[in-house]
Amino acid sequence: MSIQVADDKKIIIKVPLGTPTFLAENFIREKKDWITKQLEKVEKQSELADSMGPLTDEDIRQIKKKARVVIPQRVEYYAKLAGISYNKIFIRLQKSRWGSCSVDGNLNFNCLLVLMPPEILDSVVVHELCHRRHMNHSKEFYDEVLRIFPDYKRCNKWLKQNGGVYFKRIEK
Numbered sequence: 001m002s003i004q005v006a007d008d009k010k011i012i013i014k015v016p017l018g019t020p021t022f023l024a025e026n027f028i029r030e031k032k033d034w035i036t037k038q039l040e041k042v043e044k045q046s047e048l049a050d051s052m053g054p055l056t057d058e059d060i061r062q063i064k065k066k067a068r069v070v071i072p073q074r075v076e077y078y079a080k081l082a083g084i085s086y087n088k089i090f091i092r093l094q095k096s097r098w099g100s101c102s103v104d105g106n107l108n109f110n111c112l113l114v115l116m117p118p119e120i121l122d123s124v125v126v127h128e129l130c131h132r133r134h135m136n137h138s139k140e141f142y143d144e145v146l147r148i149f150p151d152y153k154r155c156n157k158w159l160k161q162n163g164g165v166y167f168k169r170i171e172k
C-alpha cells in the first residue's frame with residue numbers, strides 16, 4: 001500500500017487488489033499525522049508562492065539570462081574538480097524537474113535554480129555531473145556525490161521542501 005499527497009491536495013492511496021477494507025482503513029489511520037503534515041506543507045508552499053506572486057515573462061527572461069552565465073560556470077568548476085567530462089549544457093524553464101543528464105552526456109538544468117541559495121544550485125550541478133559516472137541512484141552514485149559535495153543531503157532536503165514554491169510561481 002502507498003499513499004501520496006498531490007500539489008492540488010488530492011490524497012492518492014494505492015492498495016493491492018483484494019486488500020480487505022479494514023486493512024486499508026488501518027493504513028490510512030496510521031498515516032494520519034503524515035497526511036496532515038503533507039497537506040500543511042502543500043498549503044504553506046502555495047501561500048508563499050502567492051505572497052511572492054507569479055513570475056512575469058520579463059522576470060523569466062532575466063532569470064534565463066543569468067542562468068546561462070552562472071550555471072555553465074558552476075558546471076565547469078565541479079567538472080574540473082572531479083575530473084568529469086560532459087557534452088552540452090541546456091538551460092530551460094522546466095515545470096517539474098531541476099536537472100537531468102542524458103546518455104550522450106548532455107546536461108539539462110532548470111533556470112529557476114539561480115533564484116535559490118548558491119549551494120542549492122551547486123548540489124544539483126554535482127548530482128547531474130555524477131550521473132556521468134553512474135547512470136542511476138545507487139549507493140555508489142551517492143558516495144560520489146557526497147565525496148565532491150559533502151553538504152549534499154542538507155541541500156537536497158532544502159530543495160525537496162522549498163522547490164515546490166518555485167514551480168508554483170510559474171504555474172499561472
Ligand SMILES: [Zn+2]
Pocket residue numbers: 127131136137
Ligand atoms: Zn539523478
